[in-house]
Structure formats: C-alpha cells, structure tokens
Amino acid sequence: MNSTVPTKNALLWLMLGLSLAALPHFSYQPMWVFVIFASMLGWRCMAIWHAWHLPSKQHRRMQWLHHSIAVLATVLLLTSYGNLIGRDAGVALLTVMLGLKVVEIRSSRDYYLSCFLGYFLVVTNFFYSQSIPNATLMFIVVTILTTCLISLNDAKQALNSRSQFKLASQMLLQAIPLMLLLFVLFPRISGPLWGLPTDAHSATTGIDNNMTLGKISQLIQSNEIAFRVKFNGQQPAQSELYWRGPVLWHSDGVTWTELDNETKSATLPNILNLGTTYNYTATLEAHNARWLFALDFPNALPLGIKAHFTQDGQLLSDDPLRQRQQYELSAHTQYRFNEDNNSYLADALQLPNNQHPRTQQLAQKWLQQTQLPLELVQLALTHFNQQDFYYTLSPPQLSGDTIDTFLFESRRGFCEHYAASFTILMRAAGVPTRIVTGYQGGEINPVDDFLVIRQRDAHAWTEVWVKGQGWIRIDPTAAVAKHRIDQGMNTIMPLNMRSPLMLSNSRQLAELWQTLRNNWDALDNSWNQWILAYGPELQKEFLSKLGMPSPNWQQMVIWLSVSLSIILLLISSLIFYQRKRLAPVIFLYQKFCNKFAVNRKASEGPIDFADRVKQLYPNNSAEIDRINKLYINLHYGNKSVSIDDLKQAIKTFKPPRI
Amino acid sequence: MMPHTLSQLYHRFNQLRGRRIFIVPTRFGFAYAGFLILILLGAINYSSSLGHVLCFLLGSLGLVAMLHTYRNLAKIELHHAFSEHVFCGEKIHFTVLFDNQSHHDSYQLNVASKQVLTPTFNPFRLFKGYRHHYLIPMLKAQLTTTVSITLASERRGRQPLGRIRIASQFPLGLYTTWSYFNTSAYALVYPKPLGGLPLPSANDNGQQSNHHKQTGVDDFSGFDIYRSGDPIHAIAWKAMARDDVMRTKQFTSYQGGNVMLSWQDVAQLRDTEARLSQLCRWILHAEAAGMNYGLSLATTAINYGQGEQHRHRCLSALALYE
Known part of the structure; x- marks a missing residue:
C-alpha cells in the first residue's frame, strides 16, 4: 500500500520546503555545503524535467558518482569542522545528507524520512536565531512540508497544488489552539539535559574582558541591542546612565586586563548609597560571559538571577549568560565606594615597565605643581579640554608606544583612548586609578517606553581613589565631548551611520524610519519577553497568576489534560460540522x-x-x-x-x- | 439483574454507533512521534522556546490529522453491490456503489475485498489478509461512485462478494483508518459449458399444437404492449419516443423444435459436474438454434420455453444443483 513512487508534484514540494529550511544556514556554513545541496536538488530537477538518470541499479555510473559525492562531503566535513558531533558540524551534516537523500528518493518510505528530517532541519534553525523573521520563514516551511505529506498521500492528484497547500494551512491553523495550550501548560524542564557541544554558542559582539585601543570604537559600527531596561517610576538623567561592566586594572602597555578571579572575589565592596533610588528591570542579550550590566551603583543583589559582587564593583552572574536573561535591580546614582580603605591600591598604581616615557614626564611636571589628587585630575581634564584633542568615531591606527603617540601626536581618539591615557597619567602621578568599561546612555523607545542600549553605546571611563571619598567616577571623554555624555551616542553619530534613509536628507523620511524602527523594536521586545523567555521560571510565575495555587508538574499535567480534551472536542466539532450546502x-x-x-x-x-x-x-x-x-x-x-x-x-x- | 441491564445498554449503544471504524497510527505515524521526541529533546537541551513551539505545533498537527483521517472515512457507506451472472472460469465483475453521505469530500479510499484467512501478527501489515485493491482517488460530498471488483469464479453456485474493507490514510499518512462492510451480494456461477455429446433429437410431434406462436430472436413479427419482465433489448425505443407507449418488438421463430434435456441423457458421463457441464452446453445450443427446450433434473423440472429469461432459469437450476 505504501510502495507507491512519489509523484513529481510531491517531489517539487519537498525540494522547495527543504531549500527554504536550509536557506538561513547557508549564510554561516562553508560555501561547499551550499554547492553540494544545490547541485543535488538540481540533479533531481533535471531528472524530473529532462529525464536525467538517477543513481540506481540500472545506472551504476550514476550510483558511483553519488557515492563519491557522499565520500567527498564527509571528507570536507571532517576537514572543515574536525568532527561530526558539534552543533555546526551536525547541522552541516544534516544539510548535506538531505541533499544527497533527495536524489535517491524511490519509495514513499524515503520520502517520509526526508520530510521528517526536514522538520528537524527547521528546529536546528532555532538553535541559531529565534527572531521574528526567522520564525515566520520557518512557519512557512512547516506548512510546505505538511503539504508534502498531503501531496504524497494524494498520488492521483485529486487535489491540485493550491488545494493541497490550502488543506495544509487549514490543518495547521486548527492545530494552533492546541499548540498554545501545550506551550503554556506543558511542564518545562530547564536545559541542558547533557553537555552542549562547545560551539553551541556562537561568538557575539560586545564588551570584552580586555581592552586595546581601537577595540571599543569597532563596536559602534554595531546597531545590535545589548540590553533593554524598563524603569519602574523615576528615571535618572541621561548623563547619569553609566552601565557598569568589566573593570580593568592591569596594563602591559597595549592591552588592559581584569584582576585575576581570586583577587576579584576576595572581599565585598563597601558601598554607601545616597540620593534617589531607581528601580528597573533589565533584559540582557546573551553574551556568553558573566557580567550583568548594572546602573552604577546597585544597592542589592538582583532578583531573578543568581549573582554576586566583586570587590571592584562588578556584578557577575553565577553562570555564563548563554541566553537572554531578565533581572530586577534597584540603584542609586550617587554613592560612596570604599571610602575608608582599599587593600588593592597597589594594583591601581601598576604601570608597564619602561613604557610611556613622555606621558610619565608630563605627569612628573604636574606633580611639581600640586600633590593633591583631585587637583591633578583637574589638571589632566583641563589638558584634554584646552589642548587640541578631538573626539572621533574613527581614530587613526596607532603604532609604537600607543599612549605617547596618542597624547603627543595624533590627539584624535575615542573614549578608550582618553580613559587609558588618563589612567596612565594619574598612576604616574601617584593617584590610584582604574578603567571601567560598559555602556553609557541608551535610547528611549517611545512605543513601549523601554530604554534600549545598543552595542554602539559601549563606553570606557575611569575611577580614581581619594582617601575619605573612595572611588570617584571621572569620565575623561566628557572633558572633550560633553554632548556624548549628556545627549547620548545618537547625536554624534555621523548621519550615514544612523540609518540608510538619513542619507536622503529628508526629515519626514528620517522620522518615518525612526517610527518604523521603534515599532519593530517594541514588537521584538515583547516577542523576547513573552515567547522566547517562556521557560520554567516564567511558566511558574504565569501559571500562579492564572490561579494555579502552586504550580508543579502534576498540576500542570492535570490542567493540560482537562483543557486539551475540551479544546480537542471543540476542534472536532469544527471539523465534523456539517454545513448544509444546497445547490x-x-x-x-x-x-x-x-x-x-x-x-x-x-x-x-x-x-x-x-x-x-x-x-x-x-x-x-x-x-x-x-x-x-x-x-x-x-x-x-x-x-x-x-x-x-x-x-x-x-x-x-x-x-x-x- | 445488573449485568443484564449493562449488556442491554451495551447493545443499544452498539446499535447507535453503527458500523465500527478503526484507526491506528501507521509505522510512519510512529516515526513521526519519534522525530517529535527528538525535536523536544533538542529544544530542551538548547533551551529554545521556538523549538518547543515547533514540537507542540507538530504534535497538535498529529492530533488534528487523526480527526481528518477519521472524517475522511466516517460517512462513506456501501450503497449496494451486484454482478452479472457468469459461467464457471470466467471473471466475475462486481459493481460496488459507494456513497459519501457527509458534506466533505473524501480522498484516497482504498477498497479491498476477498479476505484470505492467513492470520498475521505484524502490526504494520494489518491488511495483508486482503487481496484485490482498488483506489477511489476522490469521492465528492453527497455523491456516489462505483468500483468494479473482479473475482475469479472457482466453483459453480453462488459466489458471494464477501466482506469489503475500505481504508484510508489521507491526508498525512500518519494514521490508517478502516471499516468493514458485510454484503449479501453474490454472483451466480453457471457450470462451464463442456462436453461433446450431441444434442438429443428434437421431438416435433404432439406438442406442436400446444403453442401458437413461439417468440424468439429471429424474425420481426410486430409490436406488443410491454409487460414487466420482457427483455430490455426488445423494447421499441424509437416507437416509444413517438407516442410514449412502451412496446416490445416481437420476433417469431420458425425453426427448431421441442427438446427436453434430461438427466438420463447425460447419465453415461463420469460425474455430476461433467453432466451439468454437458446440459449447460446443450441449453446454449438449443437457445442459439431457436429451439424450444425444457430441463428435467432429479429435483427440478422446467417446462418447454425459450428466451433470455428461460435460459437463465435453466442455467440457474444447473448452477444450484446439489
């Protein structure tokens, strides 16, 4: 009964579905994966329309060719990825295998297998991206693959292709209520079940745990969202929005690095909070490290995630952030940080050996004027402000002793240039100083009132320690480009980096573009907050809001079976409903x-x-x-x-x- | 008392339920479920919310597909089945009329007949016992369609159509649903016309006066008013179109004579089947020659006659001879 050969119609549907399912993968897979996949599909098409031979017992030569392509693909896979187990290698293997399989579909059994593997290829797309466009594309793919199954079971083509597609869409629409129920009520297990392959989390752009001059200025090319914040109640001024990330202490002359982990976690910072409390919820995109960017400075540990403070004031999550995370914090923008004593001052005075001679000279000159730390700071800031220093988004490449070259020759730099050279100057003058990296500012989306912080808001500033006052935030960039801090990054971006439509110099178009982007961001945000973030925790929270006393899996199963039966009854009555159709x-x-x-x-x-x-x-x-x-x-x-x-x-x- | 009431209830319920419809997953249905579990494991492992969505969507699709498969078959009824009568050794063509009583079109209905009683224990080969498959690609809502089921005639006598199974896997092939119809339709299988004995000589005397006019298939002799039972091919359609009165064309046979075919004539043959075959052959000869013939068996006697109906009476008597 099932030995029928799939029809031409069914094969064409299958090839369409599989190519769409594989399409997003091609952008990051090696070129040859696409080449093999496409040529195999092309072969099958030529067999359909131009009667080319397919590999079979009658055509040994074709079979031989097919086998050699399979061997070649395996060799290429092994050389490109080193193994066949990881996420990327696995997906590439699946893609190539499906291409090879399409050529040798002979029975409905082969066809079903390819179709089901196609469904699996759809889910692998979600391991890379769960964005709205991707989800939409994949829904279309699922509809097409379902059409494939209908087409296979309609061998005599009593239905035309359009009706087959229509029936598939109808069935999927009828499945959606059940799907929603399962989504909400199916007891969720927090993953991973076993160790994830090492390549499971692709590299992301963002702040790093070290800094070289020119590194942060690369980030401003990226419009990607770093995190979103929703303030409950009052919101601080734009110039107070410092989002604290990694704190850098050590310099080898080129690269700035953190304290080692032991020293970092040895003690807790001593914070005295002053002024207004700001409460907010942050949704941080995955960045594979542990920092939780927090408004300077939090007054307690966050809710919703396990985390701790380090002695230099970083807020670190206990686990690396492999996926989007939400946490609640409250903060004071005015505070005193370790005002009385600090046991790590030696680290804050470290200078690379025998480097930056001219910078040290300048610091010595200032030391002869004054010994007071705050006056030395003021001298440096005045120096940046009065001399012809420029703040630029595309600083020139520096060679040799980068700090000396910047301070005395190029004088064009981005925030990290100012922060690094300021730190060297202060340390040379005997003032304990450290660099803080993170983000500054952000942009309010008027559609949903979320503050959106993008990668281009990345920033570096410094903190100096003064006895009796603790660590004081000094932002040398503000001395050069005050509007960067006061009004945010958007105002200083060159027009062509803001949006493509800005090029047209038309105000209306630019505004329209901004409105569209804001709306899209808001939609994307609610997608993240409600669909993608729905895991074990959110499920418990949501179900208790719905009235489940204490959500556990037993209760969920009971609720699920009851509501599933009701919905299934409703759907069956819809399906069996006899519409009286009189001629x-x-x-x-x-x-x-x-x-x-x-x-x-x-x-x-x-x-x-x-x-x-x-x-x-x-x-x-x-x-x-x-x-x-x-x-x-x-x-x-x-x-x-x-x-x-x-x-x-x-x-x-x-x-x-x- | 209690069990009695319960069994009564059960029977009433069974009557209400009517014909039984079975549905089970196919091996591809089980494979589909396996893939869903794989997808769920992947989604959990990568904490992918959309992976969960996909798994649940496909799972729900599986449930919906079950309803669709069931609906595809639920309202299909076997309207009736019939067959022309054949001689032993010829193929029997049963015409089976199916009726879609629902308001939805049905697709890919697989009709099978002739149960071969070889029990099978392979759950994926439920239909192994059935031979002779016929496919109805589409049966529109509220319409009927016919399927021609061909069986070999093995023995003379009544050959029942037997149990008919109708099955479908439409639309996704994840489930198979089936149902049985027990029909009382049968084909009458006449004995095979065989044998080389000459036709017994016609006896012309005595009974000539008993019939005034022998009607046969030879020469046209005029019209007569239609009486029910007259052969359809004899109806004068053209004449009817003129004045709406149904007439039959009358033919008169002038040749032949009277012959009584009796058991004694074939007694020399070796067994019953051979005798019946010889009688059958004689009847065909006599009919073709336009003779008046009768049949006299141990159990039955048929008087002289001629024509399609008479021939059928005689052949049936042979077919059902015990």
Missing part, C-alpha cells in the same frame, strides 16, 4: 417558494406547485411560469439559461399578500 439553484427556488402564502408539499413537483399557486395568484401567473421555466431548465441541465436571470427574476418577484 444555489435549489436555494433560489426555495426562496421563491417561500414568497407564497402556501407551502410546497414534499410530494409536489415544481409544475404541480406552479399550477396550484397560479390559481391563488392569477395576476402573477405569467411571472410564475417564467421563473418556473428558468428553474426547471437550470436544474435539469439546460445550460443555455443563466442563473443570474433566475436570481434577478426571483428578486423582483413580489406576489401580493393574501
């Missing part, structure tokens, strides 16, 4: 019959009924005859009359009331 001619005739004061008897044919009615309505007999004749002609197969005539005649026919 339009009969429907019209019934309308005609209903216009009289007498009813047509079941045994009465149209002629008998007309004779009877004509006696009751002698004035209308001509009309009755005409309609009756039209009806009889239409119903009994005389196609020379049109149904519109009958419709018109019945519409205008108005017998008098008796």
